[in-house]
Amino acid sequence: MPTPSQPDPHISDAGAKRSRRKEARPGELLEAALDLFVEKGYAATRVDEVAARAGVSKGTLFLYFPSKEELFKAVVRENIAGRFTEWNSELETMTGSTSDVLRYCYKVWWERIGCTKAAGITKLMFSEAQNFPEIVEFYQQEVIFPGQALIRRILQRGIDRGEFRPVPMDGATYVVLVPMIFLMLWQNSMGACGPQVMGLTPQNYMDCQLDSILHGLCVRPDEMPAPSASSSTASSTPPR
Template sequence: MIPPSAHPSPTTAKRERRKEARPGELLEAALELFVEKGFAATRVDEVAARAGVSKGTLFLYFPSKEELFKAVVRENIAGRFAEWALEVDTFEGSTSELLRYCYKVWWERIGRTKASGITKLMLSEAHHFPEITQFYQHEVIRPGQMLIRCILQRGVDRGEFRALDMDYAIYLVLAPMLFLMLWKHSMGACVPDALGLEPEKYIAMQADNILQGLVVRPPSPSSPPG
């Protein structure tokens, strides 16, 4: 028989659960504040207060604001590229269907979430913070570009897309994403009903436009002799 003292009390169990939850709560609070206020204006004591812990507790997990920001980026974006790459590798439909699918799930998983505000933050403050800029380029921008390149190269290799200058074609795919993130956290945030923009319809239209330019078309019949 296990002595009563060996069983954790409800208070102890609650404290342990709280301790285990702290990193996630801190990352969630940090994401909210970074998106609301920007990197420079966010203070670590504000993050700790919003998460319901002391500043000292925050520093047990994240030794600086820079490391806290990096953890936020990894949790919400950078840490998911392996999962996304596997989805691309195992997709069974056409590359046109794959591109439409990627736009759709990007909006669902990133675009319409708070994580989309990280891009706006980087565009606004990158030149002031070279360390986090270099980190973001390495952990988000380059993997993102490589993933798009793989999708486009898949289409070319399968004879679905015409030959492309991949260094620039990736920006065709990125442009609608960047627009939506800026709209959501800039003009759309200030005047949310001014344009009546529905992101899902916008993405579908942009996918149509991009694919019209990418897909290989059958040769047109030669003109009859005059």
């Protein structure tokens, strides 16, 4: 039996477990909410269902998220919006060609969002946006505008480095984004209902789209500026 000066180890363990459980609850609630929002949509998802799936009471859920709208916003920030700071910082350190940067962008987006449950949020926004203008405004500010800004930075990088042709930036941004959006919608609709149709797999689809996009963006040989006379002479003169 423990002495008065020694805490009961069973009581200490129980307290530690309760503490760890409390710390884990926000993450468990967000995971349960993501599952249900993607499965049932925003309108049909009830907070008591989210709480039950996470193994807590509805009152506990409201301690962390005061409404379904705030819960949805937290799900979007956790799974999508929170990525943009990381991606913008990563872009600052890239040294390869902008074509390689764009290919890497597609690859990372697919691994971290496109092939995850979070991709279902895109379908949810398309299907229910008209009925919930408040979450549309939030989604625009947290996801759409930052995504557009990131793509614009990549395109401008290519133009500034002489790799991409000057293009209308607004239209070109959507040229890059639309294939990603289509793939998420496909995966969470017809693509989820059976085998791949006509050999459409995420990888060969993205490869085909990137080849087409880069073929249109990259400077063509006949568009490259001719070397000046001085530079031509200098380059043909052997060093002494």
